[in-house]
Amino acid sequence: MRLLSHLFALVALLVLAAQPLAAQSVLRDAETEAFLDEIAAPLVEAAGLEPGNVEMVLINDPSLNAFVAGGQAIYLHSGLIDAADSANEVQGVIAHELGHITGGHINRIGEGYAKAGNISLLSMLAGIGAALAGSTDAAMGLMMAGQSAALSSVLSFTRTQEASADAAGAEYLSRAGISGRGSLSFFGKLLNMEMRRGFSQDEEAGFWRTHPLSGDRISTLRGTYEKDPAWNKPSDPALEARFQRVKAKLMGYVAKPEHTLRDYPESDTSTPALVARAYAYHKQAKMERALGTADLLIERAPADPYFLELKGQVLLESGRPDEALTYLREATTLSRAEPLIASLFGHALIATEDETNYEEAERVLRASVGRDRYNPFAWYQLGVVYAARGDMPRARLASAEQQVMKREYALAMRSAQAAEAGLPVGSPDWLRAQDIGMQARALLEQQCEMSKDRSCRRRR
Known part of the structure; x- marks a missing residue:
C-alpha cells in the first residue's frame, strides 16, 4: 500500500506538471515584468539563448516553486518572490530553470517514462506467467517489484535532470559574472522548509524524491561557486532596491491588507x-x-511611470476616470507606451463615457495589442470601444482574440465566424478572423479528445 500511495502521488505530480496553468492565474505587471526580464537577460545570454525569446511568467501561487513547461518560458510562483530576500536569489532560480531549457528536459522526459513503462510491462507479463502457472503470490510479488523498479527509474531520471540543471545554472551564473551566493541562500531556504515540514534528508527518504537531496545539492554547488571569480562580487545595489519594490508591490497586491x-x-x-x-x-x-x-x-520620483500608473489606477478604480487620465497618459508617455500601462490608459479613456475620447482609446489599445497580443484585458477594452463606435465585426474579432486566450474555444469560434462574415474579404482583420476560427476549432477538438466527453461535439 505504501508503494501504491507513492505511485498515485507521482501520477498526480506528473499530471500537474503536464498542465501547470490549468487552475492557476498569471499575474501581469509592467514594472515586475521589466525587472524580471532585466535580471534574467545576462543569464539568458550566458545560456546561449536570445533574451527576447525567453519569457518570464509570474504565477499567482503562494508555494515556493518555479518550473518550465516546454518552449522557452520560465514560470515563477509569487510565493518564490515573497520568500526571496534578494534579486541574486531569484537569479539563482532563473539560472537553474534555464538549465532545464537548454538541456531539453521537458522534451526528453518521455524517455524516462518510456523506460519505466517497459520495466512495468515486463513485470506484468512475468506476473501473468506466474499466475498462469498457479503461483498467485509469486505473481503479485513480481508485479509489485516491477512497479517499484519502474517508479525508481522515473525518480532517478528526474533527479539526474535536476542535478544537470544545477550544474548548468552554476555555469551560466559564472559566465554572466553573477555570484552564486544567492543560489546557495535559496537552496538553504528549501532545506529549512523541508526540515520544518519533517521531510527527511536521509538516503531512504531520498529514494522517493524527484529532486536530489537538498543538503547534497548545497554541498556540491558550494564547491563550485566558491571557486568562481564572481563568488565575492557584490550585488548591484540599484537592482536590489528595485527588487524590494517589486516584492512589496506583489505583497500589496496579492496578500490580505x-x-x-x-x-x-x-x-x-x-x-x-x-x-x-x-x-x-x-x-x-x-x-x-x-x-x-x-x-x-x-x-x-515625479518621472517614475510606475508611481504615476499606481495613482491613475487608484483613481480609475475609485470611479474617477477623468482624474486618472492625466496620470495614466503621462505614465504611458514616460514608459514609451508600455503595453500594460497603455491598456489601462485606454480603459480609463473608455470609462469616461465621453465619445470624444473613443478615437484616442482605439489608437492606444490597438498599439497595445500590437506589441503584446497576449493581453485579454486589452482585447476586451478594444472590443468595447469598437462596439461603442458601431464597428461590430471588429468588436467580434476582439472578443474572439480574448476568448481563445481564456480557453473559451466554442465562443471564440463563433465570434471569429461572425467577424469574418462582416469584414472586408482579404483584409488583414478578415484573415486574422479566419486564423482564430481555425485555431479555436483545433483547440476545441483537442479539448474534446482529452475530456472524452461524448456531448462535447454536439455542444460545439
Missing part, C-alpha cells in the same frame, strides 16, 4: 513600504489614504 500593513507598518517610510501600503489601502477601499501614499511616491 492586514498582513501587508503588519509587514510594512506606517513607521516604515521606505519606498517599498509606501508601495505596499498604497495597494493595501486601495484594497481596503481607503481611497484617500491610498492616493495620499501614491502622492508621496510621486513627490520622491
Whole structure:
C-alpha cells in the first residue's frame, strides 16, 4: 500500500506538471515584468539563448516553486518572490530553470517514462506467467517489484535532470559574472522548509524524491561557486532596491491588507513600504489614504511611470476616470507606451463615457495589442470601444482574440465566424478572423479528445 500511495502521488505530480496553468492565474505587471526580464537577460545570454525569446511568467501561487513547461518560458510562483530576500536569489532560480531549457528536459522526459513503462510491462507479463502457472503470490510479488523498479527509474531520471540543471545554472551564473551566493541562500531556504515540514534528508527518504537531496545539492554547488571569480562580487545595489519594490508591490497586491500593513507598518517610510501600503489601502477601499501614499511616491520620483500608473489606477478604480487620465497618459508617455500601462490608459479613456475620447482609446489599445497580443484585458477594452463606435465585426474579432486566450474555444469560434462574415474579404482583420476560427476549432477538438466527453461535439 505504501508503494501504491507513492505511485498515485507521482501520477498526480506528473499530471500537474503536464498542465501547470490549468487552475492557476498569471499575474501581469509592467514594472515586475521589466525587472524580471532585466535580471534574467545576462543569464539568458550566458545560456546561449536570445533574451527576447525567453519569457518570464509570474504565477499567482503562494508555494515556493518555479518550473518550465516546454518552449522557452520560465514560470515563477509569487510565493518564490515573497520568500526571496534578494534579486541574486531569484537569479539563482532563473539560472537553474534555464538549465532545464537548454538541456531539453521537458522534451526528453518521455524517455524516462518510456523506460519505466517497459520495466512495468515486463513485470506484468512475468506476473501473468506466474499466475498462469498457479503461483498467485509469486505473481503479485513480481508485479509489485516491477512497479517499484519502474517508479525508481522515473525518480532517478528526474533527479539526474535536476542535478544537470544545477550544474548548468552554476555555469551560466559564472559566465554572466553573477555570484552564486544567492543560489546557495535559496537552496538553504528549501532545506529549512523541508526540515520544518519533517521531510527527511536521509538516503531512504531520498529514494522517493524527484529532486536530489537538498543538503547534497548545497554541498556540491558550494564547491563550485566558491571557486568562481564572481563568488565575492557584490550585488548591484540599484537592482536590489528595485527588487524590494517589486516584492512589496506583489505583497500589496496579492496578500490580505492586514498582513501587508503588519509587514510594512506606517513607521516604515521606505519606498517599498509606501508601495505596499498604497495597494493595501486601495484594497481596503481607503481611497484617500491610498492616493495620499501614491502622492508621496510621486513627490520622491515625479518621472517614475510606475508611481504615476499606481495613482491613475487608484483613481480609475475609485470611479474617477477623468482624474486618472492625466496620470495614466503621462505614465504611458514616460514608459514609451508600455503595453500594460497603455491598456489601462485606454480603459480609463473608455470609462469616461465621453465619445470624444473613443478615437484616442482605439489608437492606444490597438498599439497595445500590437506589441503584446497576449493581453485579454486589452482585447476586451478594444472590443468595447469598437462596439461603442458601431464597428461590430471588429468588436467580434476582439472578443474572439480574448476568448481563445481564456480557453473559451466554442465562443471564440463563433465570434471569429461572425467577424469574418462582416469584414472586408482579404483584409488583414478578415484573415486574422479566419486564423482564430481555425485555431479555436483545433483547440476545441483537442479539448474534446482529452475530456472524452461524448456531448462535447454536439455542444460545439
